[in-house]
């Protein structure tokens with residue numbers, strides 16, 4: 287899969303932009319605050335209908351304008367494909383081959399993308415929220431059933447939390463039958479989300495293990511574990527899992543009523559990265575944490591290929607210079623010739639690799655881009 291052309295209209299600091307890309311490495315060079323990340327974000331938005339750096343769609347609209355549009359002309363294994371996302375103050379609209387899709391789940395997943403930005407280097411040592419977001423974004427684009435259950439889960443969770451809060455603040459009478467009904471709905475979606483996350487993490491580990499071994503020059507062995515807040519495990523079938531989750535919610539009921547919030551479930555879970563039997567969030571060096579983040583990203587590329595039969599598009603936003611020569615080479619060697627890649631950098635100095643020498647170069651200055 288690759289993007290042949292992107293058009294932007296009033297997107298961040300771009301008023302109008304139409305740019306053609308090659309199915310190879312495309313390098314976007316520019317000084318700070320010229321629009322490099324904005325362009326990467328726009329490419330990401332084209333596939334995911336939301337930004338990787340803000341949950342607020344309105345921020346994407348150019349200041350003082352009423353809407354922002356991102357359009358792309360792509361080529362996948364089935365032929366040409368047109369994608370379009372429009373953000374306005376009323377909301378967003380997506381179109382596939384000029385036809386509007388009412389549900390985002392019918393749009394997301396058409397074009398797969400892997401983004402590697404400096405904040406991804408925090409995947410290991412950052413907050414659990416970051417790792418959950420990573421799981422949800424990556425799984426959502428290759429598994430629409432997961433996306434469906436996840437959105438159900440969040441919808442019911444919000445409702446349940448509101449109910450618990452209202453009871454705590456005495457705005458609502460405590461009605462246990464009502465709580466039972468909402469809890470039952472929550473458990474149903476929670477078990478679906480949990481089962482799919484367990485399966486994804488297992489696959490991710492299978493791919494990441496050998497990649498990690500190679501980047502660490504055979505010295506380290508990586509394990510990736512899903513850490514649930516409820517004592518369920520990946521060998522449980524759905525009905526066993528359900529019983530365990532139900533019991534946990536029974537046990538937590540009084541505490542939840544006192545605290546006014548839902549205390550366990552997929553929204554409280556985490557991922558753990560273990561290298562040579564040590565949790566590297568706690569014990570890992572910065573280098574080990576980077577190697578792990580890179581292995582996970584490279585594993586994702588392979589996982590998407592396995593699941594979708596096509597390589598995703600790779601976005602490397604200001605991240606090459608954060609990796610040492612060996613990790614850089616490993617990354618570039620892996621993607622060479624098979625993955626359309628976008629790289630942003632303030633300078634190509636220090637990036638020595640054949641791939642970059644053969645890349646298409648673009649220069650960005652104040653929301654305008656020139657092909658070099």
Ligand SMILES: Nc1ncnc2c1ncn2[C@@H]1O[C@H](COP(=O)(O)OP(=O)(O)OP(=O)(O)O)[C@@H](O)[C@H]1O
Nearest residue numbers: 298299318319320321322323324345346347348349
């Ligand atoms: N909604 C918006 N409307 C207009 N301009 C915006 C909007 N949002 C951000 N900008 C501007 O876009 C500019 C470029 O931002 P961008 O994040 O793309 O920089 P960059 O080229 O990646 O720089 P760096 O190397 O520092 O990351 C910033 O000056 C910012 O003020």
